[in-house]
Structure formats: C-alpha cells, structure tokens
Amino acid sequence: MSKTNNIHGYFKPTDPNLCAKVMGILNVTPDSFSDGGHFSQIDNAVRQAEQMLLEGAEIIDIGGESTRPGAEAVNEAQELDRVIPVIEALKQRFDCLMSIATSKATVMKEAIVAGAHMVNDVKALSEPGCVDTVAKLNVPVCLMHMRGVPRTMQANPSYTDVVDDIKAFFVQRIALCVQGGIKPEHICLDPGFGFGKTLEQNYQLLNRLDEFHSLGYPLLAGMSRKSMIGNLLNNRVEERLVGSVSCAVIALMKGANVIRVHDVKETFEAIKIVSATKNNSGVI
Numbered sequence: 001m002s003k004t005n006n007i008h009g010y011f012k013p014t015d016p017n018l019c020a021k022v023m024g025i026l027n028v029t030p031d032s033f034s035d036g037g038h039f040s041q042i043d044n045a046v047r048q049a050e051q052m053l054l055e056g057a058e059i060i061d062i063g064g065e066s067t068r069p070g071a072e073a074v075n076e077a078q079e080l081d082r083v084i085p086v087i088e089a090l091k092q093r094f095d096c097l098m099s100i101a102t103s104k105a106t107v108m109k110e111a112i113v114a115g116a117h118m119v120n121d122v123k124a125l126s127e128p129g130c131v132d133t134v135a136k137l138n139v140p141v142c143l144m145h146m147r148g149v150p151r152t153m154q155a156n157p158s159y160t161d162v163v164d165d166i167k168a169f170f171v172q173r174i175a176l177c178v179q180g181g182i183k184p185e186h187i188c189l190d191p192g193f194g195f196g197k198t199l200e201q202n203y204q205l206l207n208r209l210d211e212f213h214s215l216g217y218p219l220l221a222g223m224s225r226k227s228m229i230g231n232l233l234n235n236r237v238e239e240r241l242v243g244s245v246s247c248a249v250i251a252l253m254k255g256a257n258v259i260r261v262h263d264v265k266e267t268f269e270a271i272k273i274v275s276a277t278k279n280n281s282g283v284i
C-alpha cells in the first residue's frame with residue numbers, strides 16, 4: 001500500500017515530480033457534515049482509508065470532533081473512543097501517514113502513542129498544554145487559523161486585511177510554538193478556509209494564498225465541499241466535486257503543498273495536471 005517513514009518529508013510529496021500531496025479526510029464523527037457519519041464504524045473507516053490510499057492519498061487525517069460551522073464540542077473521552085480504535089486498526093493494516101485532527105492535548109498524545117504521526121489542529125495549539133505536548137512528542141503539526149469557535153465563527157467575522165491579519169496571527173503562533181520547543185521544520189500552516197471567514201474573505205485568501213510563502217513554512221489548504229463552494233454555486237454538499245477540485249487547482253497554482261480533501265482520486269489527478277504544467281513537461 002502506501003508508504004511512510006519519510007519523517008523529514010511530511011509536507012512534501014514522496015514523488016519529487018509532484019507539486020503537492022493529498023491528505024484524505026477520515027471523519028469518525030456521527031454528525032460529520034459531508035459523509036453523514038457513514039464512516040463512524042471501524043470497518044467502514046478502514047475501507048474508506050484503504051480506498052483513499054489506493055487513490056493517491058499520502059496522509060489520512062483522522063478526526064473525532066466535527067468542526068463544521070455550528071458544531072457542538074465533544075468531550076475528551078468521546079473523542080478518544082472514536083479515534084483511537086481507528087488509528088490502531090489503520091496502523092495494523094497500512095503503512096501510511098496518519099494525522100490526528102484534534103485540539104485537545106490528551107487526544108494528541110494518545111493518538112500519537114496509538115500510531116498517528118502528526119497533529120492537525122484547527123486551533124493552532126491554543127488550548128492548554130498543546131504546545132508542550134506536541135514539543136515533547138516531537139511530531140509535525142499543522143497550525144490552522146480560525147477566528148472564533150465553530151459554534152459561532154461565521155457570525156460576521158471582520159479583518160483589517162484578511163491575509164495580513166492571518167499572517168500576523170501565524171507569526172505570533174509560530175514564535176510561541178518554537179519557544180515552547182517545537183521544531184520549525186515540524187510546522188505547516190493553514191489559513192483555515194471557512195473558519196470565521198465570509199465568502200469574500202475566503203476567495204481573497206485563495207487568490208492571495210501565495211503571500212503566505214514569505215513566512216517560510218509549507219502550506220496546507222482545505223476547501224473540500226465547504227460552504228465557500230456551496231454558497232457560490234448554490235449547490236448541496238454532494239454536488240461540490242467540481243468546485244472542490246477547482247479550488248484545489250487554484251491553491252496548487254499558488255503553491256500549496258498539501259491539499260486536504262474528501263475526493264482523493266479527482267484531486268490526485270488535478271495534482272498531476274498541475275505538476276506537469278509546473279514542470280513544463282508532459283512527464284510526471
């Protein structure tokens with residue numbers, strides 16, 4: 001199946017001819033907004049992960065708490081119950097990179113002990129103990145920007161300049177993380193599409209995604225099936241494939257290194273097309 005063990009290349013595609021890698025979304029939440037919670041059982045989660053790996057995903061992002069707008073928080077015990085058996089099952093079967101999508105220090109620790117390799121935090125390690133936990137675990141981390149909390153974050157978010165404000169946020173968070181013992185080479189940044197941003201702000205972010213390169217860290221972009229697509233195209237979650245791949249292509253052209261998606265096959269094909277274009281060649 002897939003590969004792992006490229007500890008120093010977490011955010012780089014294994015194939016040097018490709019410009020980015022796919023992170024496949026594996027939600028193990030009963031209320032997940034785009035798969036209706038169908039993959040909440042371990043067997044289904046394993047099948048879903050296997051399919052994504054066969055289709056080209058290099059990271060499986062496992063999450064036990066929904067982050068969709070309006071979602072209620074879950075407690076630590078519930079979250080652990082959902083994600084740990086899935087991580088253990090995937091570890092047994094596949095040699096694949098796994099990230100744990102969580103904002104809780106205990107879940108980060110238990111998930112890494114169970115076999116996950118990296119942390120994906122929509123709260124950029126702002127909850128108590130998270131910076132210290134990730135530093136001690138010595139694992140890579142994706143720091144995502146969010147304005148507010150999922151339950152209320154879409155209530156009139158405002159910025160002086162959406163890109164400059166998020167860059168300033170990252171400068172602060174990176175400094176805190178590095179002071180706290182996290183290695184700079186373990187950090188990846190994500191502007192957090194849909195997390196406390198209006199439709200206009202989301203598309204400004206996408207258009208100006210390349211401005212984040214000046215910070216000097218790999219970039220992750222996650223727009224798959226989000227309302228920034230549905231609100232523009234006026235379509236339902238299950239109708240957002242073309243919108244999702246279009247957003248991915250734009251992010252890739254702006255230099256995103258990792259694309260977090262539900263639709264792995266189609267996104268991996270898009271990565272190949274963009275890579276051939278960037279390489280000025282039909283060879284990938």
Ligand code: 9MG
Binds near residue numbers: 144260
């Ligand atoms: C967990 N999760 C949901 N949406 C996300 C996004 O856009 N980026 C990252 N890093 N994680 C996300």
